[in-house]
Amino acid sequence: MPHVAIVTDSTAYLPQPAMQRHGITAVPLTVVLGDQALEEGTEISSRALAEALQKRRSVTTSRPAPAVLADTYRRIADTGADTIVSLHLSSEFSGTYDAAVLAAREAPVPVRVVDTGMVAMALGFCALAAAEVAERGGTAEEAVAAAEKRAADTSTYFYVDTLDYLRRGGRIGAAQALLGSAFAVKPLLQLDGGRIELLEKVRTASRAVARLEEIVAEQAGSGAVDIAVHHLAAPERAALLAERLRERVPGLAELHLSEVGAVIGAHTGPGLLGAVVSPR
Incomplete structure (x- = not known):
């Protein structure tokens, strides 16, 4: 059976144990706090962000660079994945989907990039649905279909x-x-x-x-x-x-x-x- 790997981004806010259990990879978005660019989930906490907002400090966000996504796809392919399904937050909120499309062109294996139209655990549930299909030996198309159905129902x-x-x-x-x-x-x-x-x-x-x-x-x-x-x-x-x-x-x-x-x-x-x- 083909090995289908699932990628999402840090705005899915999936619990770490669930990501590890299902083999889901999350690519971090960036928070720009003043003149510092910090990766979500590792370099800036929710508490630090809330304190910065309460002090009315300048806070903006940015998508992952296509090169970061491309590197992620290469590393996953090196582990033996035959296909990657990359599920991302709504393109109305972020350029992450567009960056993933660019990165997919350089990937050594086929990458299906999906704009779920979701965010937070609405996106997380889509990733979990896709991962469960992949674990059962399903194809990339079946994993995408499961994610899209979950999104439509959420x-x-x-x-x-x-x-x-x-x-x-x-x-x-x-x-x-x-x-x-x-x-x-x-x-x-x-x-x-x-x-x-x-x-x-x-x-x-x-x-x-x-x-x-x-x-x-x-x-x-x-x-x-x-x-x-x-x-x-x-x-x-x-x-x-x-x-x-x-x-x-x-x-x-x-x-x-x-x-x-x-x-x-x-x-x-x-x-x-x-x-x-x-x-x-």
Whole structure:
């Protein structure tokens, strides 16, 4: 059977044990803090990022260089992989997909590059689905199909204390950002078509978190489902949401609770609370 290797990027926020167990490789994106370029996951922590944002320091992000991805593909090919499936965050957020396409042209083995339209564990669940197919001896096409199906079935919702970070980073339109700030409302957002869209406007933070719980529980339904709860500098809020979802979702298979990394955090700001709903 062909050996299909799975690559993703650091914004999948997959737990390290899961990556090791399934042989998934994550290529880091870069966070630029002042004049320092730091790799997500190894050179800058979520806490350091949150502190920098709270001090209003300049923070930007950038894609991996095509050369970094090309080197990753070569190293994987050297281990005996016949084909690589490279799954990445939405091209609406980052040039990582484009960099992977460029790098794939230089790879010594075929590389299937996929824009999942996802981010965070929505992307992570896609990588896990592809890896499970590869482990069963499936082809690259079957692994891609599994990832794309998982992406199509997955929903992502999140709350932020302010839309300013998303506006500054160009991840949400100025009109939508103004809609939130002008009326002093708390925004609930969703990932739709690979883009961030305003879902609902709620008057208080506590009501927004309660409404997020309701939306996630309704979306999860009663079938088998995996859920991820993400946060940035809001561990108590995230732990409470995770606890409530364990009580409310009868078909819950796995629940992942984690702080997002610096790349996503740079665009959402401290106080982020998100949930990914991914039916099996």
